[in-house]
Amino acid sequence: MNLMFPHPDQEPVLVLDDERSWKLLTHTRHARVAFQGDDRLEIFPVNILTEQPVVYFRTAPGSKLTAAEVGLPVVLEADGMLPDQGWSVVARGLARELTDEEDIRRVRRLGLTPWVPTFKDHVVAVEVTEISGRHFAFGPHPER
Amino acid sequence: MNLMFPHPDQEPVLVLDDERSWKLLTHTRHARVAFQGDDRLEIFPVNILTEQPVVYFRTAPGSKLTAAEVGLPVVLEADGMLPDQGWSVVARGLARELTDEEDIRRVRRLGLTPWVPTFKDHVVAVEVTEISGRHFAFGPHPER
Numbered sequence: 264m265n266l267m268f269p270h271p272d273q274e275p276v277l278v279l280d281d282e283r284s285w286k287l288l289t290h291t292r293h294a295r296v297a298f299q300g301d302d303r304l305e306i307f308p309v310n311i312l313t314e315q316p317v318v319y320f321r322t323a324p325g326s327k328l329t330a331a332e333v334g335l336p337v338v339l340e341a342d343g344m345l346p347d348q349g350w351s352v353v354a355r356g357l358a359r360e361l362t363d364e365e366d367i368r369r370v371r372r373l374g375l376t377p378w379v380p381t382f383k384d385h386v387v388a389v390e391v392t393e394i395s396g397r398h399f400a401f402g403p404h405p406e407r
Numbered sequence: 408m409n410l411m412f413p414h415p416d417q418e419p420v421l422v423l424d425d426e427r428s429w430k431l432l433t434h435t436r437h438a439r440v441a442f443q444g445d446d447r448l449e450i451f452p453v454n455i456l457t458e459q460p461v462v463y464f465r466t467a468p469g470s471k472l473t474a475a476e477v478g479l480p481v482v483l484e485a486d487g488m489l490p491d492q493g494w495s496v497v498a499r500g501l502a503r504e505l506t507d508e509e510d511i512r513r514v515r516r517l518g519l520t521p522w523v524p525t526f527k528d529h530v531v532a533v534e535v536t537e538i539s540g541r542h543f544a545f546g547p548h549p550e551r
Contacts, residue, residue: 293486293488295439295450295484295486297441297448297450297482298448299443299448303480303482303499304441304442304443304448304480304482306439306441306450306482306484306497307495308484308486308493308495336447336448338441338447338448338450340439340450340452342437342439342452344437349452351451351452353450355447
């Protein structure tokens with residue numbers, strides 16, 4: 264029995280409501296952002312900071328930023344694995360670059376740091392319009 | 408100094424060659440698969456098994472499988488985080504469902520298990536045609 268994520272009728276997959284999905288995302292610093300690039304799908308790991316309903320990440324100039332500049336739809340995915348359970352949250356929304364200096368300073372003060380010590384000065388905000396989450400109870404696979 | 412992943416000139420990001428990227432992917436069981444669905448981008452966590460140049464994952468019927476059935480291009484992403492370093496590998500290729508029973512049995516014997524104890528009988532193979540990897544040395548961010 265999982266106390267935090269009770270699965271009714273021993274179902275191995277529990278669909279999470281928005282509140283729980285946001286809670287998991289808010290407590291996560293590491294995610295991936297995916298979007299349709301010019302000629303193919305792009306996916307990158309990012310450090311995130313969540314202020315419901317917005318998720319922020321920092322980036323250097325490049326394809327990620329290009330997506331944000333034109334307001335492309337992006338998908339954020341975060342997950343967590345333990346030996347006996349796991350979860351995954353997917354959040355969708357439009358990405359835009361933060362341009363107001365006060366906004367940028369505020370988000371930095373909240374602790375949004377990039378992975379590596381380079382000059383990644385651009386902050387991207389994703390206004391999430393849809394979130395979904397799943398919790399998985401691991402177990403043996405019933406081979407047919 | 409990172410002995411396994413030496414970064415020349417203290418550069419925080421090290422681009423990995425194909426051999427190292429395959430090695431990281433091969434030692435990883437947990438990844439995400441992303442692809443363009445009917446009307447939007449889809450991304451799911453998956454357990455993977457890698458036999459260069461193929462990556463296998465299991466799935467129940469649904470959008471993931473639909474992608475595999477029609478041979479859609481998919482992107483697999485895996486990453487690993489430590490307090491002082493991290494890595495990310497992205498592999499691209501076409502997905503197809505394994506239909507030969509002997510192939511399916513072989514992959515299962517190799518240890519490809521799904522996350523949850525449901526009847527996930529479909530095995531998807533991604534023939535990887537492009538792989539890329541990055542290693543990150545974390546550190547303080549030089550604020551301008």
